Amino acid sequence: MQPVTLYGNIESGNCLKTLWAAKIADVPHDWVEVDIFGGETRSDSFLALNPAGQVPVLRHEDGRTLAQSNAILLYLLDGTALIPSDPFKRAVMMQWLFWEQYSHEPYIAVRRSALRFKGANEADLDPELYAKGRRALGVMEMNLISQSFMVGEEMSAADIALVAYTRVADEGGFDLSEFPAVNGWVRRVESALGIEHGQAAVHGDPE
Numbered sequence: 001m002q003p004v005t006l007y008g009n010i011e012s013g014n015c016l017k018t019l020w021a022a023k024i025a026d027v028p029h030d031w032v033e034v035d036i037f038g039g040e041t042r043s044d045s046f047l048a049l050n051p052a053g054q055v056p057v058l059r060h061e062d063g064r065t066l067a068q069s070n071a072i073l074l075y076l077l078d079g080t081a082l083i084p085s086d087p088f089k090r091a092v093m094m095q096w097l098f099w100e101q102y103s104h105e106p107y108i109a110v111r112r113s114a115l116r117f118k119g120a121n122e123a124d125l126d127p128e129l130y131a132k133g134r135r136a137l138g139v140m141e142m143n144l145i146s147q148s149f150m151v152g153e154e155m156s157a158a159d160i161a162l163v164a165y166t167r168v169a170d171e172g173g174f175d176l177s178e179f180p181a182v183n184g185w186v187r188r189v190e191s192a193l194g195i196e197h198g199q200a201a202v203h204g205d206p207e
Contacts, residue, residue, distance in 0.1 A: 001076075003028035007049060008056040009036045011117070013109060013164030014069035015056040020160055020193050021076040037117065070097045073157050082157050093151050096158035099139075107133035109165045111172035122173065130173065137169065137179045144181035148188060155192055163189040167197070 006022060006029055008015025022029040034040050034055050041053045050057045050067045058066040058075070066072055074097075077083050084090045111129045114120040140162065143150060150158040167186045169176055176183045190197055 001025075001027045002061060003030070004061075004076075005030045005032060005059045006056060006072075007032045007034050007046070007059065009034050012036065012055060013168065014105070017069050017160055017164045018056045018058065018072045018076065020164075020195075021073050021082075021157075024082070024160075024193060025076050025080050027076055070101060070157075070161055073097075073161060077157050077160075082155060082160070084151060084154070084156055089151055089156075093156045093158045096150050097161050100158070100161045103132075103139075104136040104162065105165055107136060108169050108172050108174065111174075112165065112168060113172075115173060116171045133169070133172065133174055134178075137166070137174060137176070137182055140166070140185075141179045141181050144185045149185065155189065159185075159189045160193070163193075 004022070004027060006015075006018050008018060008031070010016070010033060019029075019031060021027075034046065036055060040046055041050075041055060047053055049059060049065050052067060054067060056067070056069055056072055058072045066075060074083065084093055107129050111125060111133060114125055115122075140150075147153060149155045150162060163186055166176075166182065167190060176186065187197065
């Protein structure tokens with residue numbers, strides 16, 4: 001693949017997915033840090049990249065752009081072992097990618113953002129966020145009790161997508177020690193990605 005530029009914020013799990021994917025797939029890339037808390041995603045220059053005003057964004061040298069973290073993830077990992085060749089396993093991987101954005105990220109990531117970055121207190125938050133976040137972790141726990149990764153015994157794009165916010169779920173008030181299978185899976189995926197627990201990017205800071 002030709003070199004790409006990734007626009008994102010290093011505190012965002014959705015953005016880190018794309019950075020990890022580029023590194024693990026050996027895609028040449030530059031990282032452009034975007035100040036999502038300072039309104040940079042609403043600037044004219046950023047909206048020209050993504051009219052939705054969201055990170056991450058991938059840009060090719062010819063000007064083509066791609067948004068949405070899991071779309072970028074699949075694009076960068078195309079042709080690697082992280083996209084199952086078996087049609088059914090590939091469909092299961094897609095199932096987890098869709099589930100992550102609909103039933104996981106909206107609760108675990110939202111609570112983390114509110115508590116860590118927006119100065120909210122537990123009392124300020126909708127209790128449903130916690131209940132639904134724990135439910136999501138419970139779904140993952142049941143899936144991981146009998147297998148090493150989300151789609152069986154081999155890591156896939158689904159694991160990268162889901163580990164991004166799961167590994168920092170404690171910052172949203174979730175206790176991963178209550179979910180031992182998930183906790184062990186987090187460590188396996190982090191090890192495969194070459195990141196130490198609690199660190200943002202692969203092999204240190206973004207390039």
